[in-house]
Amino acid sequence: MTPITEVEGRRLALSNLHKVLHPATGTTKGELLHYYATVSAAMLPHLRDRPVSFLRYPDGPGCQLFFTKNPPPGTPGWVRTTPVPRSKDPRARQVMIQDLPSLMWAANLVVEFHTPQWRAGAPAVADRLVLDLDPGPPATVVECCRVALRLRERLAADGLEAFAKTSGAKGLHLLVPLEPTPSGEVSAYARELAVRAEAELPSLVLHRMNRALRAGKVFVDFSQNAAAKTTATPYTLRARERPTVSAPVTWEEVAACQSPERLVLLMDDIAPRLERHGDLLAPLFDPGRAGALP
Structure with missing residues (x-):
């Protein structure tokens, strides 16, 4: 019954x-x-x-x-x-x-x-930017964290504030609150970031989804900013052997990550983290934190 x-x-x-x-x-x-x-x-x-x-x-x-x-x-x-x-x-x-x-x-x-990165009522007008950092083995989330820190600096130089969450799989997501911006413009800017990151860190970063080049590198996937694309929602469980969560992390945790297991967050980890930190992604809803693309 x-x-x-x-x-x-x-x-x-x-x-x-x-x-x-x-x-x-x-x-x-x-x-x-x-x-x-x-x-x-x-x-x-x-x-x-x-x-x-x-x-x-x-x-x-x-x-x-x-x-x-x-x-x-x-x-x-x-x-x-x-x-x-x-x-x-x-x-x-x-x-x-x-x-x-x-x-x-x-x-x-x-x-x-x-x-998606937009809300109902304003299709294809994004209020956030996302970068999906996906490691190609033997690279792990440890390498993703190195790339995330560099991207955070680049975004800050453009007047944009980045927040991090685990993908719940192998990688890391960066989220940036934006003033409402057409998705096409956000995609173009995100691609520029990925291309620039590859130029600066050619041994570590890749901006194209080329499987033959992925080994040991971090693919900076900017494509999820397209209006038709979606990203794992914060706090969703993932379809994995263990109940991993796409969960927010602090920049201190990103900087200190020396082992992939450090950023594997399971279902039972989340309530204590919310008690300790609150929602680390709450600034995404603060209009005062939303930035404009350069």
Whole structure:
């Protein structure tokens, strides 16, 4: 029998609570749902008013994974959706996670949350820039941290403030709050940053997604600034053997990183970090911290 629970006045059917989703740690779906309820106050601002794409892994990361932008079958009528312009489907809509009931409904589907750099109502007008630092083995997040520190300096020289989070996979994400700016302009500026970083650190940085050149280097992926692209939302769990989280980190942690494990943050690490630091990405919502592209 599927348990029914009430969340802020909404009735939700939560299924398969004892199913193990992350085999390496024995993490169950019930524990996953508890995690999202616990971090919701920090996570919801990063989801709110943004069309959400889901990477679903209902039977765990070792089984079928599928990416969806369309509202899943059976989406409740009270879950908000928004028009999302697409060339192939001008009537397309996507889910928005506006509140705790919506978050728990989506979490029950077992998903990674992915969001664009713009908000509903202003498609393709970004309010943040993102750089995805992806290491090519044998490089690790340690090398990503070296590149992140250099990029932070470059951004600061242009009057922009960068914040860091783990990808929840192998790398690091840098996020920069912006005054509303067309996504095409943000993409062009982000590409310039990546090209300049490669010119300055040719033995460490790559700006092109060329697999043959990736070994031992950090690919600075600027493409996620395109209006049609998305990035793992802060605090989302990732479909990995362990319940890793795409979680904010301090610049002190980035500078001190000497071992990849230092920046592997698991589900159980996040609540204590929120108690200690609050949401390290809260400045993204402060209009006074938003910068203009040079």
